[in-house]
Amino acid sequence: MLTLTLPIAIGAVLLAMALNLWRMAIGPTRPDRILALDTLSINTIALVMLLDIALGSVVYLEAALILAAMGFVGTVALCKFILSGDIIE
Amino acid sequence: MSHVLPRPGLSLLILGLWLVLAPAPTTGQVLIGLALAVALPVLTRGFWPGRVRVRRPLAALRLLGVVLADIVTANLLVARQVLGPPERLRPGFFAVPLEIHDPFVATLLGSIVSLTPGTVSVDIDRERGALQVHALHIEDPAAAAAQIKSRYEAPLKEVFAC
Amino acid sequence: MLLEILIGLLLLGGAAFVLLGSIGLARLPDFFMRLHGPTKATTLGVGALVLASLLHVGTEEGTGGLREVAVMLFLFITAPITAHLLAKAAQAEERRRTATQAGGTLPDGGKGTG
Secondary structure, eight states, X not given: OHHHHHHHHHHHHHHHHHHHHXXXXXXXXXXXXXXXXXXXXXXXXXXXXXXXXXXXOSHHHHHHHHHHHHHHHHHHHHHHHHHHSOSOO | OTTTOSOHHHXXXXXXXXXXXXXXXXXXXXXHHHHHHHHHHHHTGGGOOOOOXXXXXXXXXXXXXXXXXXXXXXXXXXXXXXXXXXXGOOOEEEEEXXXXXXXXXXXXXXXXXXXXXXXXXXXXXXXXXXXXXXESSOSOHHHHHHHHIIIIIHHHHHHHTO | OHHHHHHHHXXXXXXXXXXXXXXXXXXXXXXXXXXXXXXXXXHHHHHHHHHHHHHHHHHHHOXXXXXXHHHHHHHHHHHHHHHHHHHHHXXXXXXXXXXXXXXXXXXXXXXXXX
C-alpha cells in the first residue's frame, strides 16, 4: 500500500510546490508573493513529513518544526513590513 | 503566587512542549524546561490580553467537534469551487456585527471563521464592533453573517460566559 | 493491514488537499480569492499528512508521536494568523495603489507594487 501511495503523494506535493513558485514569480502584488512563499514553506513541511515516512527516520520531524517556525515568523515579518514600511516599530 | 506564576496554564504548556521536543527527558532538560516555564510568562506579561476562563468545558468540547467537522466539509466545498470555473464564483466582503468584546475571544472567533467554510476574517473593527469577512462565494451576506453568529459566536459566548 | 490502508488513504487525501490549495493559489483571479486555498485546503492537507506520519512512526518505532501533534497544532494555530495579516497587508497595498492613482504622491511613491 505504502509503496504505491507514497510516490503519488510526493509527486502531488512537488507539483504543488511548482505551482507556488509560479505564483511567486508572476505576482502580481507583493502580498501575492508573500502568500506564495508561505504556502511554499508549508508544502515543504508536507514534503518533509512524507520523507519522514518514506525513510523511516525521526530526524526529519525536527526539520519540519524549524521550517514551520521560520516560515511563520518570516511571513509575519514581511506582512508587517508592508503594513508599516518597517519591521520593528 | 500571581507574581511568580502569572499564567500557570501557559507555564505547564511551555514545560510540556520543551520536554516533548527534547531528545530525552534528562534532569538537565527538565531544569531548563522549568526555568523557561517560569521566566517566559513573566517576561511576556505585558503582551497578554486580559484573562478569560473556560466556564463550560462541555460546551467547549462540543464547539471543537463542530469546528473540526466544519473544517473537513468546508474543504470539500472549497475543493469543488476551486476546481470549477472561476467565473461562476461571486466573491465578496461582508461584516459580522460582534457581541463579543473580549479581544482574546474575538480573535478565537476570527480564527475559527478563517478555518471554516469559504470565509477568511480580514479585520476586526474595534470601534464598530464588527468582524470583516471575505467569502469565496457568497449569495446572501445577511444569511452568512447570521450563520456565523449562531454557529460559532453563540457557543463561544456560552463557553467563556462573556 | 487495516492501519496500512488508513495511512495510505490519509497520504492520498492529504496530498490531494495540499495540491488543491496550491491550484487555488495559482488559478483564482483575485488576491482575496487566492487567500482561501492555502489557509484552508493546505492546512488540512498537511494535517492529514502529519496524522499519517504519526500513525506510521507510532506503529514502526513505538515512540509515541507527541512531536507530530506539536507540528500539527502549530500549523492550525498559525494559519488563520497568517491569513489575517496577509489580508490586512493586501488592503493596505490596495489603499496605497488607489491613493497614487488618484494623483496624490506617497512618501515611498507607491514603489514595488508590480
